[in-house]
Amino acid sequence: MADRQKRSSLVRSLSVWSSVPVIVVLAVMGGITVVVMSINIDTFVEQSASQSIGLMEKVIRTEVDGAVVNYLRATAEKSRSLMEMYFQRVARDEMTRDEAWAAITGILLDPGYGRIGETGYMAGVSSTGILVIHPASPGADASKYDFMQQAMAMKNGYLEYEWQNVNEEHPRMKAGYLSYFEPWDVMVWASSYKSEFFSLVDRDALSRTVADIVVGQGGYVLVTDETGAILAGEDQFLVATELPDEGTTSFERKSTDGHFRVDIREVTDLGWNIIVVSPLTTYDTILLTLQIIIGASLVLAALLLYAFIRILLSRRLNPVKEMRVLADLVTTGDLTKRITLSSNDEIGDIGRLFNGIIGEFAGLLIKVKSVNAVLGTAIQNLSTSAQEVASTSNEQAAAVKEVLSTMEDADRVSRDILLKVEEVARIAGSTKTNVEKGFELIKTSLGKMEEIRSTNSDTITGIKTLGERIDSIWEIVNIINGIADQTKIIAFNAELEAAAAGDAGKNFQIVAGEIRRLADGTVNSTNEIKTKINEIQHASDKLIVASEDGTQRIAEGWQVSSNIRGIFEEVLNSSEISSKSADEITRSTKMQVSSFEQIFTTLKQISESIDSFVESTSYTNEVSDRLTGIADSFEQQVAVYTVEEAAAPAESGT
Amino acid sequence: MENQTLDNRTILNRLENRNDADRNVVVDEQRIRKYLVFNVGERPYALEAEAVREISSNNEFYYVPFVPPYVRGYANRHGQPYTIFDLQMLFENVVLDSKTLLILSMENDQAALLISDVLEILKVAESEVHRLTSEDDSSRYFANSLNLKGKEVFVLNVHTLLERLERDLERS
Numbered sequence: 001m002a003d004r005q006k007r008s009s010l011v012r013s014l015s016v017w018s019s020v021p022v023i024v025v026l027a028v029m030g031g032i033t034v035v036v037m038s039i040n041i042d043t044f045v046e047q048s049a050s051q052s053i054g055l056m057e058k059v060i061r062t063e064v065d066g067a068v069v070n071y072l073r074a075t076a077e078k079s080r081s082l083m084e085m086y087f088q089r090v091a092r093d094e095m096t097r098d099e100a101w102a103a104i105t106g107i108l109l110d111p112g113y114g115r116i117g118e119t120g121y122m123a124g125v126s127s128t129g130i131l132v133i134h135p136a137s138p139g140a141d142a143s144k145y146d147f148m149q150q151a152m153a154m155k156n157g158y159l160e161y162e163w164q165n166v167n168e169e170h171p172r173m174k175a176g177y178l179s180y181f182e183p184w185d186v187m188v189w190a191s192s193y194k195s196e197f198f199s200l201v202d203r204d205a206l207s208r209t210v211a212d213i214v215v216g217q218g219g220y221v222l223v224t225d226e227t228g229a230i231l232a233g234e235d236q237f238l239v240a241t242e243l244p245d246e247g248t249t250s251f252e253r254k255s256t257d258g259h260f261r262v263d264i265r266e267v268t269d270l271g272w273n274i275i276v277v278s279p280l281t282t283y284d285t286i287l288l289t290l291q292i293i294i295g296a297s298l299v300l301a302a303l304l305l306y307a308f309i310r311i312l313l314s315r316r317l318n319p320v321k322e323m324r325v326l327a328d329l330v331t332t333g334d335l336t337k338r339i340t341l342s343s344n345d346e347i348g349d350i351g352r353l354f355n356g357i358i359g360e361f362a363g364l365l366i367k368v369k370s371v372n373a374v375l376g377t378a379i380q381n382l383s384t385s386a387q388e389v390a391s392t393s394n395e396q397a398a399a400v401k402e403v404l405s406t407m408e409d410a411d412r413v414s415r416d417i418l419l420k421v422e423e424v425a426r427i428a429g430s431t432k433t434n435v436e437k438g439f440e441l442i443k444t445s446l447g448k449m450e451e452i453r454s455t456n457s458d459t460i461t462g463i464k465t466l467g468e469r470i471d472s473i474w475e476i477v478n479i480i481n482g483i484a485d486q487t488k489i490i491a492f493n494a495e496l497e498a499a500a501a502g503d504a505g506k507n508f509q510i511v512a513g514e515i516r517r518l519a520d521g522t523v524n525s526t527n528e529i530k531t532k533i534n535e536i537q538h539a540s541d542k543l544i545v546a547s548e549d550g551t552q553r554i555a556e557g558w559q560v561s562s563n564i565r566g567i568f569e570e571v572l573n574s575s576e577i578s579s580k581s582a583d584e585i586t587r588s589t590k591m592q593v594s595s596f597e598q599i600f601t602t603l604k605q606i607s608e609s610i611d612s613f614v615e616s617t618s619y620t621n622e623v624s625d626r627l628t629g630i631a632d633s634f635e636q637q638v639a640v641y642t643v644e645e646a647a648a649p650a651e652s653g654t
Numbered sequence: 655m656e657n658q659t660l661d662n663r664t665i666l667n668r669l670e671n672r673n674d675a676d677r678n679v680v681v682d683e684q685r686i687r688k689y690l691v692f693n694v695g696e697r698p699y700a701l702e703a704e705a706v707r708e709i710s711s712n713n714e715f716y717y718v719p720f721v722p723p724y725v726r727g728y729a730n731r732h733g734q735p736y737t738i739f740d741l742q743m744l745f746e747n748v749v750l751d752s753k754t755l756l757i758l759s760m761e762n763d764q765a766a767l768l769i770s771d772v773l774e775i776l777k778v779a780e781s782e783v784h785r786l787t788s789e790d791d792s793s794r795y796f797a798n799s800l801n802l803k804g805k806e807v808f809v810l811n812v813h814t815l816l817e818r819l820e821r822d823l824e825r826s
Contacts (some may be wrong), residue, residue, distance in 0.1 A: 488772070489709045489754070492690070495775045498705040499688045513775075 011317065015310040023302045041283045045216070049250070049263040056274045057267055059209050060223065066330065069158050077106060077454045079122055080179040087183055093523065101184075103131050108188075120192020125178075126154060126185050133186070143387045147176075154179040162193065171311070188317040206232040215278050219260070220461070222275040239277055252280070259284055277639035289394035293603040296379050319343065319351045326354070332643045335362040362643045367438060369638050378629045383624035390617035397610040399496035404603045411596045418589045425582035432575040446561045453554045460547045467540050473535055477526045486636055490517030669673055672694055686766055689800060691773040694741045696748060698773060700800055700809045707759035709772055715753075722822040723747075729766060731757055738767040739815060746796075776802060782811070 079467040086100040095103075105124070108114045114122035116133070124133030129143025129152055147161035156178055164171035176191030206223065213221045232535055237257045242263065250263045258281040265274050322339045329337050335358055338352045342494040457538045494512030498505030689702035715738060717729045724744035728796045736757060742750040756764040784799045786808075795815060796808040 133820070328770050343727050435664065486711060489711050492775065493708045496703055496708060516774075 011310060011313050014313050015306050018309045018564060019302055019305040021303055026298050026301055030298060032285065032524055033294065034291055039133065039285055041280075041287070045261055045278045045280065045283070046250075046263075048216060050277050052219075052221055052276045053263060053265045053274050054223050055213060056210065056223065056276070057265070060206070060272065060274070061268060063201050063206055063209075064194075064197065068175050068194060069199055072158065072175060072190045072192070073179075073199060074120070075116060076177040076179040079190065081437065082107060082180050083181050083184065083186065083188060087181070101185075101238060108133055117190040118192075119195030120190070120196060122319065123189040123191070124186045125151065125189050127155065127180075127187065127358060151176070151178055151189070154178060161191075163588050178590055199458070203232060203369065215276055215441070216280040217282055218258075219277050220499070222277070224273045224275065226271045226273075227271075237277060240275065243275075292352060309447060316345075316347060317342075319347050323351060325355050326358070330361075333645050335365070335641055364640050365643055369635070372631055372635045372638065376628060376635075379624050379627040379631060383621055383628075386617050386620040386624060390614055391620070393610055393614045393617055397607060398609055400607045407596065407600050407603055410603050411593070411600055414589065414593045414596050418586070418593055421582065421586050421589045425579070425586045428575065428579040428582040432572070432579045435568065435572045435575045439565070439572050442561065442565045442568050446558065446565060449554060449561055451557045453551065453558060456547055456551050456554060460544055460551065463540055463547065464545050467537060467544075470533055471539055473528070477529050481523055481526040484519045484526065488519035488523070490514050491519055524641045677706045687780055687783065689776045689778055689809060690756070691776050691800075691802055692756065693769075693770040693773060695746070695748070695770055697742075697745075698802065698805070698807045699741070699769075700776065700802075701756065701758075701767075702809070703775060703811070705759055705812060707757040709754065710748050710757055710766075711754045713753050713755050720826060722819065722826070725819065726768060726772060731744070731755075731766070733790075734764055736764045737767055737819070738766050740768045740820075742768075744815075744818075758812055765812070765816065766812075773802075776800065 062224055083104050086095075086104050089095050090097050090100045108122040108124065116122070121135050122133075123131060123144070125148070126132050128142055129148045131137055131140045131142055134140065144154065144406045147159060147163075150159055150161075156481055158175070158177050160173055162171040165175040173194045174191060174196045175197070176189055179188045180186070181188060209222050210223060215221060220233060220236060223231045224234055230240055237253075237255070237260065239253065239262050242253075248264065250261065251406055252259070252261050253316045258279060260280055261278045262280070263276045266272070267274065268512070319339060319341060326337055326339055331609065338358065341348050341351045343489050351445075451506075495509050495516065498509030498512055501508070690703050690706050691698055691700045692701075701775075708753045709818040710729075710731060713728055713729045713731075717727045718725065721727075724740045724773055726738040726740045726743075736755070738755065740750050742748050750768055750770065752768055752770050754769050754771070756769055758765045758767065761788050778800055782801060784801075786793055786796055786799060795818075797811040798809040800809060
């Protein structure tokens with residue numbers, strides 16, 4: 001029942017979560033519609049109020065300007081007519097011009113006649129800008145002012161200008177009307193501040209005009225002065241008494257009378273305020289109605305959407321319901337039922353897969369039953385085999401222990417061999433050292449012989465050099481001999497000359513003869529020198545031959561030593577090889593001992609493994625017994641399920 | 655010590671102490687003749703000292719064609735050409751390898767003898783000069799003979815040499 005409730009919750013939650021996005025979107029759209037509508041209404045009301053204010057301002061200005069112009073014109077024209085009347089009396093000689101001027105000046109400056117509003121007055125100005133008639137500054141020249149220059153140009157008509165009296169803080173707008181009387185060159189000037197003419201405005205007429213202006217449904221317009229006193233219109237909602245601070249142009253107000261908007265604008269040059277009251281109750285009603293309609297539509301749409309999605313999901317999830325029933329049957333062991341399917345969608349595919357799984361499960365159970373029977377037989381066989389293996393393992397353990405004992409003996413023998421081989425290696429190393437020393441002695445001997453051979457070679461070279469020196473002496477002796485021969489010939493010639501000279505040459509002949517004998521002696525000496533040189537050369541040659549013979553003997557000795565060195569090298573190589581071989585044998589023997597130790601250790605491990613294997617085999621026997629019990633129990637468990645043995649595999653694929 | 659170089663004073667002393675024989679030679683000048691003894695190859699010959707102008711060694715020979723083989727050419731001596739006679743070639747028909755010349759002193763001819771070596775100038779009394787009596791062909795080139803240390807030395811007759819040359823030239 002609880003599962004059923006979960007499935008129902010799934011449909012509900014799917015329905016809700018499917019509906020919520022649509023509802024949210026619709027709600028947002030409805031909210032946007034209401035907001036847009038509200039903004040449009042505010043804009044419409046603001047524009048309507050602005051139009052009403054503009055219209056009202058135009059009406060006020062029209063009323064005020066018309067009254068001011070008409071009043072000033074009437075006053076100026078009337079005074080001009082009075083001035084013309086005095087002019088006529090002067091023309092008829094009823095009075096002098098001065099009398100007439102004094103009379104008209106008195107009339108214009110009389111407060112009872114000439115005062116206009118509160119501060120306005122009458123004046124007379126010449127066409128050159130001289131104030132010929134003026135209550136404060138008669139005779140003053142006002143032609144420098146812009147408005148006066150404008151008046152001098154106009155002479156007749158209405159004008160407005162800014163003017164600030166001495167005792168006032170700000171300039172105010174002033175209005176004046178000119179009427180020119182040419183015979184006396186006087187412009188009759190009627191002027192006053194414009195705000196002082198408000199009393200001339202017809203308030204009834206203004207009120208009527210204000211009442212005619214319609215602002216929405218139930219709205220109205222008010223005109224107030226600077227103090228807030230109502231000048232025109234009827235204040236139905238009494239907003240004029242609760243105006244906010246100066247500077248606020250609009251505000252909204254809600255009261256028992258309703259909801260309305262108030263817009264205020266000041267007519268700056270008049271100091272009046274135009275107030276437009278626009279009712280908003282109607283628009284509030286429209287907006288509320290719209291919100292209700294949108295809200296109701298949203299609720300209705302949500303309900304309809306939820307109902308539609310729920311019905312749709314219930315129909316689409318019907319196969320799932322069948323699957324749930326079938327699963328309940330499977331839990332009770334009935335594997336003969338299947339789901340009836342009609343849809344081709346994903347749920348239909350899942351249903352078909354579910355049918356396939358049940359079919360496969362049924363087939364698997366059938367196979368399990370048959371395998372279980374086979375497994376029982378196999379476990380029996382396993383138990384028998386385990387017993388046999390245990391027996392064999394015991395025999396192997398005994399055999400390995402015998403091998404282990406033999407290996408212990410072999411290990412002892414190997415260690416003895418290692419000691420002997422290390423002794424041999426030590427002796428070989430000592431022999432190698434001795435041979436190396438002998439080899440070094442031979443090399444030293446060879447070096448010494450090389451030095452002797454080099455020295456002998458230097459000796460031979462020295463003797464040869466000596467021979468070359470003797471050859472050069474020989475050449476010198478030959479030169480001396482040649483000189484002696486020349487001298488001898490010269491001496492002969494001298495003797496011949498002396499002989500030819502007769503007695504006179506006798507002494508000279510003696511001298512020449514002595515020179516010749518000296519030359520002969522020189523030749524004899526050089527011949528002796530030559531003989532000695534020959535002997536030296538002969539001895540030198542013999543010495544060279546002897547030295548070269550010695551060199552030959554040295555070379556033979558060096559060769560013998562070289563041969564000995566070669567033999568020693570071979571002996572050294574042999575001793576090195578012997579030493580290296582002894583080292584290698586030592587190393588190999590060590591490795592052999594190490595290997596024996598490893599084999600020994602491994603055999604111990606094998607022995608221990610066989611022992612544990614025997615234990616494992618007995619444990620296997622116990623396990624096979626347990627497996628037999630498990631197989632029986634498993635068979636009983638499988639027998640619970642009812643299976644159509646022929647149909648089960650066939651349906652597995654549907 | 656004989657070969658030691660002698661200074662002038664020593665020589666003058668010797669002149670002052672010269673022996674009587676020398677003095678006799680000077681006294682009996684008319685009876686003493688001087689001969690120049692020289693070798694041509696291994697044979698010694700002599701010439702009267704007056705017939706020899708000078709001895710010249712290391713001379714350069716200039717070959718002359720169409721002359722007898724014993725004329726080895728001529729040599730330039732002080733700007734004068736001297737005909738060179740090779741006595742070894744003449745007497746033994748063997749060319750003498752030497753460059754030493756005896757320049758002869760003659761009035762009409764300019765000739766030189768090619769010799770191997772000068773031995774000495776020999777003073778001989780006329781009585782020791784032997785006239786040759788042989789009439790054979792070769793002896794006509796020798797005028798006399800001298801005795802030099804027990805050995806006979808022939809004195810050359812230069813004129814017969816020149817006559818032989820003239821004849822040979824005419825013949826050729």
